[in-house]
Amino acid sequence: MIIKILGSGCPNCAKLEANAKRALEELNLEAIVEKVTDINLIINYGVMSTPALVVDEKVLASGRFLDIKEIKEILSNQQLSKPTTENTSTKPGSCSCGSRC
Numbered sequence: 001m002i003i004k005i006l007g008s009g010c011p012n013c014a015k016l017e018a019n020a021k022r023a024l025e026e027l028n029l030e031a032i033v034e035k036v037t038d039i040n041l042i043i044n045y046g047v048m049s050t051p052a053l054v055v056d057e058k059v060l061a062s063g064r065f066l067d068i069k070e071i072k073e074i075l076s077n078q079q080l081s082k083p084t085t086e087n088t089s090t091k092p093g094s095c096s097c098g099s100r101c
Contacts, residue, residue: 003034005051
């Protein structure tokens with residue numbers, strides 16, 4: 001998971017970054033947390049108001065400060081909505097030969 005905090009580096013952006021890191025700790029999740037301060041990159045996300053929270057390239061909140069509880073809810077929902085990476089080729093009937101292999 002990659003989390004990006006979009007903003008100019010204002011106090012609310014710094015607080016959002018700290019809260020995101022704390023939420024990750026409390027959820028026992030690992031992620032890369034990056035700060036994006038380049039206005040052109042921020043605009044490329046379609047964000048016109050900062051701070052903004054981006055998780056795996058999806059803008060999930062912008063224009064307001066999020067507390068730890070809100071971030072935990074967002075991250076938990078992201079974890080639940082991720083597709084599994086289970087290898088289906090070992091399941092019976094999942095290969096092109098119709099399980100004759």
